[in-house]
Amino acid sequence: MMKLYIYKTTCISPQQTFGENIDIETLRPSVDNKLYAIEPAYPQFKGNALRRMSKSTRIGSGAALPLLADAVQPNGIIIGTQVSGMEENGKFLNQIIEYNEDMLTPGSFVQGTPNTISSQIALISNNKNYNLTHVHRGLAFENAVIDAAMLLNENPDSRYLLGGVDEISFNNYTLDTLAGWFKKEDCLNSDMYRSTTDGSLSGEAAAMFMVGNDKQNAIAQLKAITTIHSADVDVIKARIKRFIEENLAEGEQPDLLLTGENGDKRSLPFYTSCDSLFDKHTTIARFKHMCGEYPTASSFALWLACNFVSGVLTMPQHMIKRKGEASSFKNILIYNTHKVGQHSCMLVRLPK
Amino acid sequence: METTELKEKLKVQIIQFLNLTDLTPADIKDDEPLFGDGLGLDSIDSLELIVLLKREYGINIQDPKEGRKVLVDVNTMATYIEQNGQK
């Protein structure tokens, strides 16, 4: 049985989710079909250090720092990402062709590898412990969560830094648009759920979590997680139903269903089908108009869920798809998909 | 090109090439060590500066260790360029 509690969580995203004045009531708009992260100042990184960091490394490290402020080092750093460092990779790939493989500058090669985030966090905090980077596309963050859960089972009384990070890059945006995953026509994030076309809007963010297996001082518990690979709506519906039956009391429904509905008409059937599993008790809300679509977007949802379940934040109106009767969110089901084929469920609740 | 002019041009290029956005050319003294105490550049920077010398001045330094002897400060870089530059 999984025992994973979250003590602290931070998020740098396209909304006002970081620092002293968190405000998710006001929805910041997308620009050019993209939701770029609002980057804070990074006073802790001296100028020389910042120049070596890709955007993913900046927002990943920046989001991690407040969680590392405690005296005790985490026993490991586990990051899920797919497209971090792609902007740097793109620069290096361009050099290869444009200079015909002549003498090239190595900086963007080194800065573009996906394990740079977890390594940089280790470097700045002098952490020589377990360090791993999961890159399995839309399940990269979920695999990182499972890794952390296994570590907690193997090493009780430990703490781990867990995160999901991805960035918008010219290369990734261009390729995914060519492949049909981002909308070709103009679309604002506030309109995306009404869209009837293929594709979504591009986003980026870093969400970090300090996790352990001791419920004291925890703000939330991640009770269960499952990953599914299928393109069959009925298979997914049955799996979600089973997930709920296995992890909630008989007949109990989640107070909140938080879904990764993203304005892409091809994934809408999965979300509609999932919505239909729950009755008037359950509030249904969506989050990708806030952060955009990216492989580790479920980490943004987890940040939201931790804040809702612990009462730190109130759900803004713009997230609500269907208001339910539950008076508070004691348990939250997150259901997310990425492209077509990768699905995950996470059940978040008050620590027990 | 006059040596002073070359040194000023070099400082601009170093800042741009290495993305030293915190600095202006006036912040870099001619005899300030590029590595260690001074500008505090590292091994990746030294490889990047070797590429700068090739792309901007046509100088081909094959061995990074030889490169470190040239890349001591702006003075040594300018002298080397004047002696070996192709452009």
Add this chain to the structure above:
Amino acid sequence: MDRIVVTGIGVISAIGHSVAENHAALVLGKTGIIKGGGNFPSRYSGLLPFGEVLTGTEELKEKLGVTEPGVTRTSLLALHAFNEAIADARLTPNQLTATDTALVGATTVGGMCLTDELYANTHGDTEHIEYVKSYDYASVNLHIQTRYGITGVVNTLNTACSSSANAIMYGCRLIKNGLANRVIVGGADSLAKFTVNGFNALRILSDEACAPFDQNRKGLNLGEGAAFLVLEKQADAAGKKIYAVVSGYGNANDAYHPSSLSPEGDGPYLAMKYALDNACLSPTAIDFINAHGTGTENNDEVESRAMLCLFDTLPDFASTKGFTGHTLGAASAIEAVYSVLNIDRQELYPNLNFNVPITDIGLEPVLLNRAATITHVMSNSFGFGGNCTSLIFSKA
């Protein structure tokens, strides 16, 4: 807790398209590193030595019966080794599709071997879009998953040169934590302009065959390949050949610099120590170390010092990268297969191209193939970003 055993292995590299071919070359001391093998179009093809798999991409597709579009060379190499491993372990189609069968693979290149296509697609070519969905790392494992209908946990890792060591470690932990009953673990990488030019820009490629642990070493040679291992609980392996036990693993970070190891070698030292602790073994139990030994100035010196720090008496050690080149995301998996062969055949394979020990360190690796009594083998991998992982394999 039941022991985790290796019941199947598969490998493709510059020294062969199967375990048998690789083994034959290891025994003979026959390298696969050459200049100009013909399958890797790059400015450096005839100039620098590489460990090329001497089969073209189209031929690989044909042999593997791959007809669908968008399958990269990296995926083809992975599929080839995967096929050998699952056949060797005699996994049935039902077992492959069972929800308790997991696939954990690693790659550092993925679809980025298609540098020219990637450039074209990001600079206006909207017509030739065969590979737009395959450029990422996960495309390799997703292809295998789709082909075989795998329904258990599927994961892709990338920690640079230690990637597939972490895949092996992760697979073991999935079994130990009850999330799988059998796992197919490994890694793949193909030669790519992306990595060739990246390592060349760092000036750590040698223009000669690499010479791990030699005083006059000039750098590494890049290679390509893939390897997979099937891991099962010993209780489930009755009637099967058991090659070895995976008895320990350790993961640590050097936390020093993005692309070089610290002089003290904390990352390598700790990874090895954690692996020994995990296996409940003392350093004296290790009979042989398959070293990371890339042939770079930095790695070989730091690795030597870390080994000397941990082992009062250093056991026999060797790097096999003189045979295959450094295969990056596949390296640890290929070397795991070689470590398993050390145990299965009770023999050691040489460290090629060694002449003079590193000054002030004085270590000499194994130089000739020979029979040996091997109970425990340690296999080490130290990557960019300070990601260090050590594995221990033992006689069953």
